[in-house]
Amino acid sequence: MMEQSVDVTHQTHEAHSAHLMEEVQENVQACMQCGTCSGSCANSFAMDLTPRQLWRLAQLGEKEEIFNSTTFYLCSACYYCTLRCPRGLPLTDIMGALKRLAAAEGIERYRQSSNFYRTFMDTVRRYGRIREAEFMNRYFFSMKKNPFLPLGFAAVGMKLMKKRKIPLEMPKLFGKGRFDALFRKVKELEARP
């Protein structure tokens, strides 16, 4: 019985990933490789593949190559490519879909970002609003394989604490979450074919 339910979850998970990739492929179908996106991208200087190259790989469904590159997670959602794309493609949203897919597939190099976002949303599920202090502590815990990570946030954290901008509230880890039902319902709706 147990095994069966695990299998079902696994299948849903696979189907979900496949569905996301199909969506990405479909959305970039009309890309004509003009490169306006690459020329408009604020972060292309730091990317190994330009956005234009990424869209070609997406058209071809080359998932592995897409996730081997740094491109999708260097998107900072400035929406310049979306604004300027002569085909009117929702490119920033497609980058978002790739980020979701990378999180769903547990892509290692994206783990820091996906843990950051997952922990954030879990705090929202619990309280309805974000609680900075608790969220950051739980994020650091989720990244405990990288014990130096908190150092990168220390200077700004201290500045904000000094100004009393980060309220310290007692975490409620075991009670019912504010949005448990809402989050469950969304999951159920997403699993529908």
Added chain:
Amino acid sequence: MKYIYYPGCTLETTALEYNKSTQAAMQALGAELMEIEDWNCCGAAAGEATSHLLAMVLAARNLALAEQMDGGADLLIPCSGCYLNLRKVEDHVKREEGLFDKINEALKEEALEYKGRIKVRHLLDVLSRDFDPENMKPLVKKDMSGLKVAPYYGCQALRPYPDFDDPQEPRTMEPVIQALGAEVHPWDVGSKCCGAALMNTKKDVALELTGSILRAAKGADCIVTVCPMCQLNLEAYQKPISQEQGEDLSVSILYLPQLMGVAFGLSEKDLKLNLNLAMTKSLKERLEI
């Protein structure tokens, strides 16, 4: 003028001064803000990166609550991230088949319904289109002449929805700054990205972007922003960026309504300038704050 008001999580904590100064400046302009009770997080950058439907539902819950309030009033949002997340729902329900029904099926869990009626507007949209800068002039109590202000718009108030300004060469802050009696610092990075959430996940890249904005502000007395994320990126990393670039790039960073409030002679209690992380001594002396 009445507006329904959504502050969002950041304006309750790290951007409290944006919240206070928005309320004070709007009150000075004669507008009434009615805050949504029991509003929830808009999902920030994490919503879309986790689940598209969840991001839509979280944002739509706030819209549904706003629709239950005063009929006909627009929804005013100062944070560009929150603004975009809530504004997106308006657009996506029109172009994604079945989304509207799915959102409402989920919202049943909260005994709410989104009707698609409410209009979502950024603070800058409201300031620049509902108020005539000419009417701001009589409110100015402090001499702001000679003060050079660099208007920084950021991304998500402008793109992908160019509701109220040119999404590449925005100008809407200029008449406001001029009405206050200050000067506009000429620059062309007002709509360039500050790195946004990459500051948390890919810091070196975000520092590069923020650095280029700080460099372009040389000669200005301050930068004004309309987004808590832009504000924090611009004010909190000036030291490491200056060290890296080998020159002092420190500059004061204020929220636009804070600058308005200073000009209107509002009190520190309303403006909370003591909460800003980057305020130079010379600006404080110049503005006597």
